[in-house]
Amino acid sequence: xxxxxxxxxxxxxxxPEKATLEGKNKFLGFWLFLGGETVLFATLFGTYLGLRNxxxxxxxxxxxxxxPLVFLATMLLLTSSLTSVYAVxxxxxxxxxxxxxxxxxxxxxGLGFLGLEIYEFNHYVHEGxxxxxxxxxxxxxxxxxxxxxxxxxxxxxxxxxIFRNWNRGISLYNAPKYYLFALYWHFVDVVWVFIFTxxxxxxxxx
Amino acid sequence: MATHESxxxxxxxxxxxxxxxxxxxxxxxxxxxxxxxxxxxLEAILMRIQLIKPENDLFTGELFNQLLTMHGTTMIFxxxxxxxxxxxxxxxxxxxxxxxxxxxxxxxxxxxxxFFGGVLLNLSWFLGGAPEAGWTAYAPLSTSAQDTxxxxxxxxxxxxxAGTLAGGINFLVxxxxxxxxxxxxxxxxxxxxxxxxxxxxxxxxxxxxxxxFFLLMFERVFDANFFNPEMGGNILIWEHIFWIFGHPEVxxxxxxxxxxxxxxxxxFSNKRLxxxxxxxxxxxxxxxxxxxxxxxxxxxxxxxxxxxxxxxVATMAIAIPTGVKIFNWIFTMWGGQIxxxxxxxxxxxxxxxxxxxxxxxxxxxxxxxxxxxxDSYFVVAxxxxxxxxxxxxxxxxxxxYWYPRIFNRVLNETLGKINFWLFFIGFHxxxxxxxxxxxxxxxxxxxxxxxxxxxxxxxxVSTIGALFMGAGTIVLFINIIVTxxxxxxxxxxxxDGRTLEWSMPVPTPEYNFAQTPLVRGLDALFVEKMxxxxxxxxxxxxxxxxxxxxxxxxxxxxxxxxxxxxxxIYANWIIAGVGLGIVLLTMFLRSILDDHGYHxxxxxxxxxxxxxxx
Amino acid sequence: xxxxHKTPETNVHRHEAVQRKLALKEERKHHNxxxxxxxxxxxxxxxxxxxxxxxxxxxxxxxxxxxxxxxFFQLYVWMxxxxxxxxxxxxxxxxxxxxxxxxxxxxxxxxxxx
Numbered sequence: 021x022x023x024x025x026x027x028x029x030x031x032x033x034x035x036p037e038k039a040t041l042e043g044k045n046k047f048l049g050f051w052l053f054l055g056g057e058t059v060l061f062a063t064l065f066g067t068y069l070g071l072r073n074x075x076x077x078x079x080x081x082x083x084x085x086x087x088p089l090v091f092l093a094t095m096l097l098l099t100s101s102l103t104s105v106y107a108v109x110x111x112x113x114x115x116x117x118x119x120x121x122x123x124x125x126x127x128x129x130g131l132g133f134l135g136l137e138i139y140e141f142n143h144y145v146h147e148g149x150x151x152x153x154x155x156x157x158x159x160x161x162x163x164x165x166x167x168x169x170x171x172x173x174x175x176x177x178x179x180x181x182i183f184r185n186w187n188r189g190i191s192l193y194n195a196p197k198y199y200l201f202a203l204y205w206h207f208v209d210v211v212w213v214f215i216f217t218x219x220x221x222x223x224x225x226x
Numbered sequence: 227m228a229t230h231e232s233x234x235x236x237x238x239x240x241x242x243x244x245x246x247x248x249x250x251x252x253x254x255x256x257x258x259x260x261x262x263x264x265x266x267x268l269e270a271i272l273m274r275i276q277l278i279k280p281e282n283d284l285f286t287g288e289l290f291n292q293l294l295t296m297h298g299t300t301m302i303f304x305x306x307x308x309x310x311x312x313x314x315x316x317x318x319x320x321x322x323x324x325x326x327x328x329x330x331x332x333x334x335x336x337x338x339x340x341f342f343g344g345v346l347l348n349l350s351w352f353l354g355g356a357p358e359a360g361w362t363a364y365a366p367l368s369t370s371a372q373d374t375x376x377x378x379x380x381x382x383x384x385x386x387x388a389g390t391l392a393g394g395i396n397f398l399v400x401x402x403x404x405x406x407x408x409x410x411x412x413x414x415x416x417x418x419x420x421x422x423x424x425x426x427x428x429x430x431x432x433x434x435x436x437x438x439f440f441l442l443m444f445e446r447v448f449d450a451n452f453f454n455p456e457m458g459g460n461i462l463i464w465e466h467i468f469w470i471f472g473h474p475e476v477x478x479x480x481x482x483x484x485x486x487x488x489x490x491x492x493x494f495s496n497k498r499l500x501x502x503x504x505x506x507x508x509x510x511x512x513x514x515x516x517x518x519x520x521x522x523x524x525x526x527x528x529x530x531x532x533x534x535x536x537x538x539v540a541t542m543a544i545a546i547p548t549g550v551k552i553f554n555w556i557f558t559m560w561g562g563q564i565x566x567x568x569x570x571x572x573x574x575x576x577x578x579x580x581x582x583x584x585x586x587x588x589x590x591x592x593x594x595x596x597x598x599x600x601d602s603y604f605v606v607a608x609x610x611x612x613x614x615x616x617x618x619x620x621x622x623x624x625x626x627y628w629y630p631r632i633f634n635r636v637l638n639e640t641l642g643k644i645n646f647w648l649f650f651i652g653f654h655x656x657x658x659x660x661x662x663x664x665x666x667x668x669x670x671x672x673x674x675x676x677x678x679x680x681x682x683x684x685x686x687v688s689t690i691g692a693l694f695m696g697a698g699t700i701v702l703f704i705n706i707i708v709t710x711x712x713x714x715x716x717x718x719x720x721x722d723g724r725t726l727e728w729s730m731p732v733p734t735p736e737y738n739f740a741q742t743p744l745v746r747g748l749d750a751l752f753v754e755k756m757x758x759x760x761x762x763x764x765x766x767x768x769x770x771x772x773x774x775x776x777x778x779x780x781x782x783x784x785x786x787x788x789x790x791x792x793x794x795i796y797a798n799w800i801i802a803g804v805g806l807g808i809v810l811l812t813m814f815l816r817s818i819l820d821d822h823g824y825h826x827x828x829x830x831x832x833x834x835x836x837x838x839x840x
Numbered sequence: 841x842x843x844x845h846k847t848p849e850t851n852v853h854r855h856e857a858v859q860r861k862l863a864l865k866e867e868r869k870h871h872n873x874x875x876x877x878x879x880x881x882x883x884x885x886x887x888x889x890x891x892x893x894x895x896x897x898x899x900x901x902x903x904x905x906x907x908x909x910x911x912f913f914q915l916y917v918w919m920x921x922x923x924x925x926x927x928x929x930x931x932x933x934x935x936x937x938x939x940x941x942x943x944x945x946x947x948x949x950x951x952x953x954x
Contacts (some may be wrong), residue, residue, distance in 0.1 A: 024822055030853075034860060038925070041403070045328040049399040051929035052429055055936030056391065060433035062940030063470075066947025067441065067452060067463055074458025091886055098882065102875045105918045109868055113861075151450060155458035158450035162441070176810075180817050193820065206919045210911050216882070217907040221889045225896040402928055429932075430939045462951040470943055517939055521950075529953050 026189035032114045037199035039192050046196045054207050061211050064163040065218060072223070074155035078148050081156070081223030086140070090220045093136045094212065097171075100129035101209040104202045111198050116189050119198065120182050126205060127182075130175050137168050160219070167215055170208045177201055236776060244776035246330035249734055251337050252315030253632060258341050259308030265348065266300035267699060269293045274656070274692035277685050280677035290673035291358035292375065296351075298361030299379065302475070303386055304344040306613070309621050310482045311336070311393050314421045316632045318397060320727035320734070321415045323406025323743045323750075328399035330774040331821075336393040338784035343386025346791055350378035360671065362472070365453035365464040369445050374795055377446055381791035384439040385784070387432055394428030397421055406726075407765040408745030412506065415725045415749075416492075416499060419506050420485030423513040424478050430517070431474035438467035447794055462527065469520035477516035479613060481509060483620025484551055487573045490623050491555050493721050494570035495562025498749060501554040508547035515544045525596045534593040541591035548584055552577060567721070568642030572623035575650045579619065583611030586661070601671075604664025610657045622649070622702075630716035633709075634733045641705040645698050652694025659684035659691075724752035729762050731838060737771045740764075740831050740840035768835065771826040783812040874917040881906045 023040055033039040038047050072081065107122035141161070144150075151161045178201055185194050236244055245251060273293050276285040285293060319327055327333050350356045357375035359368040368376045401422045405414070414422075442464065444450035451457035453464050492499040499505060521529060521537035555577055564570065586608040590596050599605055622645075630636045663684050668675060675681045719728040726743060729751050741764030747753040754762055790805025834840035885903040888894060894902070916922045921930055 022822065024820060029857075035925075045399050045403050048403060048928055049329060049332075049395050051926075052395050052398055052932045055932035056395070056429045056433045058933065058936035058940045059430050059943065060437055062943045063434045063437035063467055063947070066944040067437070067467075069944065069948045070460060070463060070951045071452065071458065074460075076458050087886065087890060091882075094882055095879070098875070098878055101914070101918060102871065105871050106868075109864060109871070112864055151444075151448065155451045155454070155460070158444065158452055158459070162444065162450070162452075180814060184818055193822070197817075203919055206914055210914045213882075213907050213910050213914070217885060217903050221885060221903050222900055224889050225899055426935070430935060434943060460951045462953075463947060466946050466950065467943075470946065517942065521946075527953075529950055533950065 023193040024191050026191055027114060027195075029114055032190075033192075034112070036111065036190060036192060036195035038196070040196075043192065043196035046200055050200045050203055054203065057207065061163075061166070061214075064166055065214065068159040068163045068219065071155040071159040072219075075149075075157070076154040078153045078157060081160075081219070082225075084144055084147060084149055085220050085223050086143075087220060087224065089136060089140060090216060093133050093140075094216050096129050096133045096136070097209050097212050100126045100133070101206055103129065104205045108199060108202045111190060111195060114190055116185075119190070120186070123178050123182055123198070123201070127175055127178050130171055130178075130205075134168065134171055134175070137164070137171075164215060164219065167208065167211050170211070174201070174205055174208055177204070240778075241776070243781050244334075244778045246334045246774050246776050246780075247736065248315045248319050248327045248330065248333060249632075249738075251333050252312045252317075254337055255308045255312035255315060255340075256632070258337075258344065259305050259312055262300050262304035262344055262348075263309070264699070266297050266305050267696060269297040269300065271692050271696050273297065274689040276673060277675075278689040279686065280675050280679075280682055282674060286673050288355070288358055291360075291671075292351075292356035294671055295358050295360050295375075295379070296348075296356045299347065299357070299383070300344075301613075302361060302479070303383055304340075304347070306479050306617055306621075307390055308340055308344075310421075310424070310479070311340075311390075313417070313482065313486070313621075313624050313628065314393075314397055314425075317628060317727055318400065318418055318421055319404070320631070320730070320738060321418050321725050322401060322404065322409050323726050323739060323745060324400065324404040325738050325742075325771065326404075326774065327396055328403055329396045331777060331780065331816075332392050332396050334777070334780035335783060336389040336396065338780045339389025339392065339787065340386045341389075342784045342788035343382045343384070343389065343791075345382075346385060346788055347378050347382030349792075350375050350382075353378075362468055363442065363464075364468075365442070365445075365461045366455075368442060368464075369453050376442075377795040380439050380443045380446065381794060384436065384443065385787050385791055387435055387439065388787075389784075390428055391432045391436070394425040394432065397425040398429060401425075406739075406742050406745050409750070412503065413745060413748045413750070415485075416488035416502070416505055416509075417482065417485035420481040420488075420509055423509050424481045427474045427478045427481075427513055427516060431471045431478065434467055435471035438464060438471065441467070443794070447797065462524075465524055465527065466520075469523045470517075472523065473520040474513075474516045476612070477512055479617050480620075481512065483576070483617045483624075484509065486620045486624040486627070487555060487576055488551075488558075489725065490569050490573040490627050491558050492749075493627070493724055494565045494567055494573070495559045496565075496722070497558055497562040498724075498752075499554070500557035500560075501550070502748060504550055505554055508550040511547040512544060515540060515547075519544065522591055522593075522596070525593045526600045531593075538591050538593050542588055545584060545588050552581060567626070568637070568639055568646055569623045569627040569721075571643065571646045571650075572619050572626065575646065576616065576619040576623065579611060579615035579653070583608060583615050586611065599664060601669055602664035603660045603668045603670055606670045607657050607660035607664060610660075614653055614657070619650075619653075622646075625702075627721065628727070629709075630720050630732065631727055631734065634716050635709045635712065635714070636716045636720050637709050638705050641701055641708065645701040645705060647698075648694050648701060649698030652691045652696075652698055655691025655694060656688050657691070659687050663688075719751075724749035726750050726762070731840065735834060735840040737773060737826060737831075737840075740771075740835050741768055742766050768828060768831050770828050771831060772823055773826060774823045775821055777816075777821070779812045779816055783809055786812065870917055874913045878910050878913055881910045 023042070027036065038044050103122045103125045107119045107126065110119035110122060150157055152158070181197055181201060188194065242250065242254065272285055273290065276282050276290060315333070319325070354374050357379035359371055359376055363376060363379060401418060441450070441452045445452055451459045453459045453461050455461065488499055488505060519537055519541045521533060522541045525534050586604070590599055590605065590608055626637055626642055663681060666680060668681050675685070716732050718730065718732045729743065730738065743750070743762035744765035751762065754760065786805050786808030789808065790802045793801035793805055831840060885906045888899050888902055915933065920926065
């Protein structure tokens with residue numbers, strides 16, 4: 021059977037994302053990539069933690085951060101993580117429309133998160149907290165911005181994926197692609213949990 | 227089971243630009259890495275010529291700094307790394323009984339990223355001068371440099387580094403998922419094991435460097451303040467990030483050489499590797515410890531006696547697994563029927579040379595003593611003993627050993643031995659006197675010295691040695707030309723090999739194994755030879771073979787990043803946007819266009835087997 | 841791999857399908873529970889800081905612990921690290937986290953020396 025063929029309920033494997041060698045390779049390779057990404061973000065976190073008190077004349081994190089807004093952003097991203105896991109459940113049940121629906125909700129939540137982040141950054145810049153104003157500014161925008169870029173890339177990714185497979189059922193060819201996106205999205209959420217805690221909450225206590 | 231799309235056969239240049247075959251990508255890595263090796267070597271010889279006599283004024287000041295920076299950067303990132311990837315590509319799938327790597331497309335992306343990154347970096351020579359802040363690019367030297375040299379450094383290496391990371395993940399997955407039936411982890415040849423650990427180190431060390439380069443780029447292009455003390459920044463952030471990557475990098479380089487030496491010593495001693503499981507354990511342990519010792523590059527920063535002591539002890543601990551390896555190689559040779567081929571000569575030359583580099587390494591690991599050695603020629607001697615005396619001798623050994631498998635010709639042994647002796651003697655002439663130069667107080671990275679300080683003779687000898695090494699390398703290239711022009715095709719197993727890469731005919735079929743082999747022990751081919759079979763037992767019947775399609779997209783994607791990087795150096799946002807647009811477009815095309823590969827039909831495979839081609 | 845599912849539907853096959861359905865139902869329940877847990881953890885962390893009722897140093901330790909617990913839920917429940925066949929992913933993440941910890945500690949603790 022060809023990997024690109026639409027699966028039926030009768031021949032649907034328990035793990036369509038790992039049913040081919042290509043799928044297994046992608047699955048493992050992507051997990052390892054996430055292990056590397058952990059180090060990438062750790063380096064950014066370390067840089068931020070080393071420089072977070074170096075705000076010079078500019079406002080401190082305590083003065084700047086608007087926790088309710090960030091809390092809302094956190095909720096959006098957490099919920100989008102749940103919807104992407106629902107999409108994976110639909111994937112395992114061969115329900116392609118429900119899968120696409122949940123991923124579309126994920127996309128919308130992700131875009132909402134990005135909107136909040138842009139609003140937030142814009143606000144900070146007006147408060148005198150810019151990329152070049154201090155070491156704190158550089159480190160803050162680099163860490164949070166790297167995460168934001170990951171969210172933006174994820175939005176592009178899922179858009180392309182849904183667009184390409186809109187009229188196609190689940191196959192052994194596209195199942196790993198859906199699954200990998202969900203992994204990526206969860207990971208981005210994991211990073212945000214730490215940004216929320218380390219940057220914003222800890223920023224409030226100094 | 228019909229073929230999805232008709233398979234386009236490409237020829238000539240287009241074939242090389244679109245190939246996803248690991249054997250061809252290995253050759254590309256070898257050619258590009260070899261080219262950069264020549265450039266880096268030339269830079270070294272020019273530096274040595276400047277230092278041949280006191281107060282010489284041939285290449286002074288800025289130009290010397292550029293040569294020095296580009297020599298180190300080129301040799302590490304553009305010569306050594308790609309040549310390691312060349313062997314990994316050429317050999318690993320064959321050694322584990324796989325038809326391909328896990329991600330053939332990503333493999334091509336990795337190569338082209340490295341290639342364009344290297345080209346970008348070297349273009350700096352023609353566009354306002356090469357970087358001059360040393361290969362370590364310490365801030366504030368790198369952040370305050372006014373010309374564009376460091377911009378080329380940071381963007382070129384960023385692009386090349388992304389390719390390396392892709393390659394690392396590819397080989398991890400290949401080794402975990404694609405081993406032939408019976409090829410358990412503890413039956414893998416040691417080169418595969420070493421490459422496995424090296425790939426793991428790449429996976430966890432390169433992201434730190436990626437961030438470091440981003441920070442440096444942001445600092446230079448977008449006026450960020452990570453390393454600027456006036457704005458609250460801290461220069462030590464760069465040093466830490468660089469060495470958190472940089473020390474594992476040393477093991478990324480040396481472990482594959484350990485693997486090559488293990489293969490060569492075992493093959494040419496006609497003996498199973500002594501202490502195989504200890505060798506594996508030592509390899510993994512070195513990989514692990516490699517992450518815990520980076521501060522020994524920063525002893526003189528002043529992090530305090532406790533920190534320095536902890537990292538000193540951790541550093542010295544690495545001598546233990548390394549010692550295990552040295553003894554195991556010696557015990558492998560003990561009582562073996564040794565054949566001194568060129569490959570074996572390089573391997574045997576490697577052992578004492580590397581031990582000397584290791585001993586000076588332990589000396590440098592003592593913080594109190596390091597305050598004396600730091601930034602002197604003693605350090606230069608030490609790391610050239612481990613990198614040239616270790617890695618490069620290993621790579622040469624591997625080249626002579628695997629050349630028949632990669633290029634279907636056996637290199638000329640007489641020229642090979644001339645190559646070895648010139649290079650080996652030249653190496654020790656160059657670097658042995660540098661220990662004394664360092665102890666007598668000559669700092670590294672200086673472009674001249676005064677006469678009457680007892681530095682003249684050693685510097686003169688050192689330069690003569692460098693010329694010997696150059697001559698040795700020229701002999702190698704003569705050898706390659708001579709071999710290429712001979713019509714004599716290599717035997718499929720010219721060294722009486724022990725591992726799977728010697729089990730298929732020459733040239734290696736496109737699909738490597740007509741039938742996946744069944745592995746029945748360590749040194750899989752040797753096990754079958756001992757059982758009287760002489761060839762591998764197949765693990766499957768002859769059938770259709772699935773192959774990946776070639777693609778031009780990896781080339782275009784890397785070209786896009788090259789354009790973007792180039793534009794960023796000159797702060798041309800429009801062209802940078804175009805470059806990134808090309809990158810995104812190729813990624814979009816890759817996800818939009820299905821690529822199911824194609825099949826080689828059973829009849830073709832059967833015909834190949836009958837004709838002795840598979 | 842896929843070939844084994846091509847056999848005509850048999851009782852065994854139907855039985856397997858029912859079992860798979862039950863497992864998925866169970867999984868959905870786990871996902872919902874972990875979602876609620878994560879929301880709660882986030883609210884607790886938020887409140888711990890917002891209310892200003894506990895001392896700063898304890899609060900930092902407390903919210904960091906909550907973050908780690910939450911990540912555990914993400915990795916093990918939502919990203920299925922608790923399922924079979926995840927040995928190498930676990931190795932990869934564990935090594936990544938180890939190197940990450942060393943990196944963060946050094947950049948936090950070893951740059952402002954006197």
